[in-house]
Amino acid sequence: MDTPVDTPVNTSANTLVNSGSLSRRGFLASAAGVTAGLALAGCGDYRPATAREANAQAQLPAYLPYKGVTTAMPATADGVAPGYLDYPAAPVTAFPDGPPAKGPAIDIMTLIFNPVPPPEGRNVLWQNLNKSVGCDLDFEITPVGDYPAKFAVTIAGGDLPDAMLMLKPDQNSAATPDMLDTLFEDLTPHLSGDNIRDYPFLANIPSASWAPCVRNGGIYALPMPRPLSGGPTYTRLDLIDKRGLDPNPKSWAEFLQLCKDVTDPKNNQYALGDSITAWNFVMQMLKAPNNWRAENGKFTWYYETDEAKQALDAVRRLTRAGVMHPDTYSVLGKAKDWFGGGQTVMNPDAPAAWNDYYTNYAAATKGFELGYMMAPGYDGGAGGQWQGSANYATLIVKKAPRSRIQQILRAMNALAAPFGTDAYLLRKYGVRGPDHTLKGTDPVLTPQGQAEATLPTIFATDAPFTLYYPAKPDIVNTQYAFQKEAVKVLIPNPAEPLYSPTDSKKSKLFGTLLDDTRKGIMQGRLPLKAWDDAMRNWRKEAGDRIRAEFEQAWETRNS
Template identity: 50%
Template sequence: MGAYLSRRNLLRAGAGVAAAAGLAGCGDGGPAARAGDNAKVRLPDHVPYKGVAADLPATDKGVLAGYFHYPEHPRPAAPDGPPAKGPSIRVMTITYNPVPPPAGKNPMWRRLNETLGTDLEFEISPATDYAQKFPLTIAGGQLPDGMLVLPTAAAQSQMMPALFEDLSPHLSGPAVRAYPYLANIPAKSWADSVIAGGLYGLPMPRLNSGSAMMYRADIFAKKGVDPHPGSFREFFRLCTDVSDPKHAKYAIGDPLFALYFVLEMVGGANLWREKGGRFTYWVEELDLLHRALDAMRQLVKAGAVHPDGFTIAGNAKTKDWFGTGQTAVNYDGITGWNNYLDQYGATDPDFAIDAMVAPGFDGGPGTHWAGLSSFAMLCLKKAPRQRIEQLLRAFDLMAAPFGTDHYLLRKYGVPGHDFHWKGHDPLLTPEGVLDIGLPTGFTTDAPQSIYYPKNTDAVRKQYAFQQRATAVLVPNSAEGLYSETDVTLGGAAVELLREGPIKGYMRGSTDWGELRDAVRDWRRKVGDKARAEFEKAYEDLHA
């Protein structure tokens, strides 16, 4: 779905609520800018990088470029030498992986500093701790040079002008062409950086097609199951065909994520839907929600859903169920595709995955919910112009795209230690897996691409899926807009709906009247105010 509905992104809400308290505590938020000022901000020009030809070209609809091999001779990303010579640069960001070895024991990190011409000093927080660290840093006033700010951070219109640099004089319109790799980032990825009449962050671009209903292609082949259902009835049959509850085999692990897939079948909103300036949240589309939940009830009753899927916390278990074959389908982020192949294909030579696009509930085309265009943004602490330009030169190189020597360094490390060559494709060593845990992708990054050096067939499959998905893509209408109510209260409020009456209805323990009353209560406490704020932001932006 829209990436907001993943459990990983629930962490963002915690950071948002705490940031508001942190900013209030520091006492220098200043007056809020008018939302209409955002309409005056010109996004950076988009100048696609053309240094490396793709085997499978990117499309205007958002299909990523695909590459079968890394170029034999990577393009130099900094032909004139290190671009950011000067004082060291301190960055605070997050990781979802183990914290990497320090620079003294990490040749990739040391080489990165050499290529930049300065020391990049990372303050790395596990994602689960960032909600606590972010407000403490804001309140303490000793900001790093660059700081990851999630889209759900609260009080943005006060925080940005008070603490961070407006980058529009440096990057808006043609100005970004001084930084060619930042100019390579699509314009849509910059939308969340437009706040309080300025451009306040560098994006971390993500793929347009977001998540996917992945399936175990090897299991489907053994069962003789068609992996491309043409309706919910066919999807139901598929799920029951691959399920065997007596032997702890199920089609589905996480019932909520399966619900999102069924909502794509019925044409449900990708979080927020806008029509004529009016915004509607996905839980308010009661006819569509009722139909999707009734369908999920059928799947639960038929034994196609893992019974523990209703109570597990986090998605590590559902990933492992899918990887080990206890479940046969799993709705997950597409960026995890290669990770599944690495982790489970290493021990199971028959392991194979692919992904399906939701059909229409009664046949015909369904929809596919777009993901976030940017995961978050890196905001730069206020500083003299010369310092800001040094930072931008550094982060420009950190966005060098696929096919360059610097992309190879960031993603695979140093040859001989972090990876070895297979032909001219890099394959990570165990040391490299740890070293590249340095979260360069959570500073800024190049637009993503499709590449899997161990198997070109995986590249073809991912590209084909993205072609199908982007043909029926539905965006979240609220992306690029801001609601204080949504970021401070919205995450917790909708979590109560999901974990309570929505799951209860799927299991048969909650009736429709209870769920409808819970949605009415959500509207009263959170929904109506969040809607009004989004509608005002939309009106101001389109005036």
């Protein structure tokens, strides 16, 4: 789950909020990293922002599910995404009255994980998307690893695009409620309650994805929705079946034994290849908190629980048993390749990885077959499933006249057109002929389409997650079955829609430090008691303050 050292929160210029006299120059100096003292000296009357103000409530948009395309695997109120075996032979016309967002071009600053697509002049998908929407969508695309710095520099420079992706505060400390209030549009009048009816495809996005878009008592962003079920622990079912083993252990002890049984060092095959996701899986066996636990308004971080230490010890036992890939602790970023190539047999991963594994690895392996494993209860019974983040990130819109905001929202509504519409087909698969061919009624990307379809529309906004894989439609039934199991045991993160200034400033630093300690314990280089020392330091330096801010925010949202 979606991932620099900053100055202490009480001395940061980013904790200043507009009270009517905050000048643009003063704000941009703050964003550039000037100290609070200098900013105060030149900009008049300020008051410090509080978690309470940042987390003030707003009426969420009404949820109006799209019902234009029926399926035997429908979305459910508890978070199951819909599944489709085929694309409709006659896609629904998304905009029967013509392009919905006619007007000037819209600049969108966003990120990408894939290679950058061909530019608009050589990109048939992009050209036709612009025609469909009614205006030029000028995507400014930055590789994901460079995006936080790009965001901060853009905010500091003041030359803002019309819309820009905003990562979650714990991944981007420049993304503050004060910044939103000063530079970006409060979309509440356009989107709250039944106002969303003007944008029916945005109204199709579930409420859980809208909740983190609320700051300062208003809706300041658009969602980039993701499935609440989260991802499973994927299994190489072909490798497990080959040994005649049960792929569904009923307890920690059975899981440990399965890991031993599938490990075959002579043939370079191991149970697992990533210690962090293995720890996450054991935590879900223990029904541990999903980042934070809230009990009667009192917050507990998952790292500081007894379950965290128990999971550390469990993964240390896995390491000692020799079931972890030998490069687990020394080589980063290879867990997916090891799993796809059969060097590991189990790998917890994101929901979208299901299709990716078949696309990228199945052709090279005869009999390649994926299964999934639910976390069993540590001592038997049912385990838990950490609820996935409701959004990858959000999209914020620069302050502008009402008519311009409406045009931008109409364009984003077009980018949220759901599965089964002609607009979805164009956005995901481009133009029939150059970008895709049809196999039955299903689009199959051509090499040109594979390059052009990396246009990062999903990192502006998107339709709700949909289960669909035309290259192997039978896996959709399995994916749907997983989600139905997962939503029964979901453990939500109560802090997801809340803002803590200290968490925004400190969590990335402490995440790096604590990961080093966590890996040291699981590898056996550090004693288990080192975790107690790490937690004492975290509480002293940041944790108790983060806790207090989340508790205040919780009280504000629930009062």
